[in-house]
Amino acid sequence: MAIIQLKSKVGRLTPYGKKKVAHAWFYRGANFLLAAKLFEKKGGSRFVFLHLLCQSLEIIIKSLLLMQNYDKYKPKLKSKGGLGHNLVKCYKELRKELGNKPLKKKDKDIMNELDILNNFYSKHILRYGSVLDLFGEPETISSDLVIRYAFKLVRFGNRKFRIKKPTNR
Numbered sequence: 001m002a003i004i005q006l007k008s009k010v011g012r013l014t015p016y017g018k019k020k021v022a023h024a025w026f027y028r029g030a031n032f033l034l035a036a037k038l039f040e041k042k043g044g045s046r047f048v049f050l051h052l053l054c055q056s057l058e059i060i061i062k063s064l065l066l067m068q069n070y071d072k073y074k075p076k077l078k079s080k081g082g083l084g085h086n087l088v089k090c091y092k093e094l095r096k097e098l099g100n101k102p103l104k105k106k107d108k109d110i111m112n113e114l115d116i117l118n119n120f121y122s123k124h125i126l127r128y129g130s131v132l133d134l135f136g137e138p139e140t141i142s143s144d145l146v147i148r149y150a151f152k153l154v155r156f157g158n159r160k161f162r163i164k165k166p167t168n169r
Helices: 015-041 046-068 070-076 087-097 105-121 144-160
Strands: none
Touching (some): 015 144, 046 144, 087 105
16 A cells, blocks of 8 residues: 655745635635524524524634734634634624724624623534533524624625626726
8 A cells, every 4th residue: 555645835825815715714604604594594403503603703703804914813813812712802803903983882782692602602512512401591592683793794795805807908
């Protein structure tokens, strides 16, 4: 039996390559969001729906951060002390990157809902079985504002990632 080893020298991404990576990641997050919505509509497990929603939001926000400044945010995505799976940190970082406008009451309500979801998501409680399955009622975990916010980010991202077609001149 022959063992084949491939060694590749991966160079640094070009600005175009960085944009394509952020673009691909964004659309993956948008598809997770659509899957969550479809799953909810079909009556799937509330815990799975909430996990898909949180996962989609994490990916969408991180891809938008990469689009804003790939070199700054790529090292922060998974590193200790970085953004990790913390939706609140991701949300705050995106707000800061996009101009950090003063929070309106609606934003504070989204933040409160996001904070509750984050407590479950960042500890992987939505993904794995736990005592919560015995005593928790997942229907009581609100997500209406967060899902609206996620779709708002998808609309923003679609505008941001719109590829301009070259003109024939």
